[in-house]
Amino acid sequence: MKKLIWPFVILVVIGVFGGRAWYLHKQAESETNVVKIGAVLPMTGNVPDDGDMTNKVMREALEEFNKTSDVKVKLITEDGKFTAKDSISAFRKLQSQDVDIIFVYGDVPTIAISPISQEQNLPIYACACKTVKLGVNTFPDTKYLIDYISDFAINDLKVSNAAIFHVKGPEPELMADHFEKRLTEKNIPILKKQVYTDNSSGIRSLVNKVLQENPEVIAVFGWGPTYPIVLNKLREQGFKGVILTDWNVTSYRNEIQPTEYPLYWTDTRFDIDSNNPEIKSFVNFFKQKYNKMPSSFAMINYISAGIIANAIKSPNYSVNDVYERILHTKDFPSILGPVSIGEDRHMRLPLVIKQLQPDGTTTVIKE
16 A cells, blocks of 8 residues: 555655746746836835825836836835835845835935945935935925926015925925025015924914914925914914915815915826826726825826836846936826926926815916
């Protein structure tokens, strides 16, 4: 009986290991023309919704690319938790998986990873306001955004004075300083410059300090849970003038109380209420598939993934070649119009000025 069992066992072992070897061979063969893009995303931590949405839109963009390309692109994500330490750890994990094209979401992770990428001569692609020393920012330059809303205040609204509210932090401070510079160059005084923290306590008294100056226009720059509170408190406490702000309105629009008084902001052409057929189709598709509305940031990352993939011409790519092609991106066709990478290595998107309507919808008033 034992003589009959052993040949059977040997055949089973050979079958199992032979099958495993065949599977591994076919898997390696199938990945011969696959390029791996790694992404450090905040899947948990302070902004998990941003990480989740970025993950979804990047995969959609790469899936579209793969339909028409001989070279296939695969996205591998690691959770950076939106902290410096965890983002560096996520970056190391991606490197261990033979990923050498790396996308990073957010200022904090980008600032942490940038020195390492520079030391290793490995460009990163960052959705961040902070300019990276070696890489490309897939987020428009802060001054580029603020120039647009400043020009609107100066040339269209013809304001005579203004006040500024901004959350504490390097980037909002840069926004506030640049807005102030642009207006004072035209002899338009800034009556008050008020800083607030990402904490809702004390907002009412800070708002009162600004309103005591009777400004014609109040510019609000920031993000986080206090951002919509500031916008709402200004109206609740009687401000009937013009509010100007950055494009974070899009992310917090459901939390901002619409009024009859003007609220304008800089944004891209993207809007969930847009009648543009391409944008409308994308919004409907995303909502049906993921049961949530895409944001402006999601659209930027969708475009970013397309630009990165478009720069990969063959499976035998060179990281430096891909980097150079991305740097020289001009008029890349996107849902929002032609997109380029500027000399400052930041993405250049077509911008518009939007206005929040009393019914809560938005209207583009300047392109």
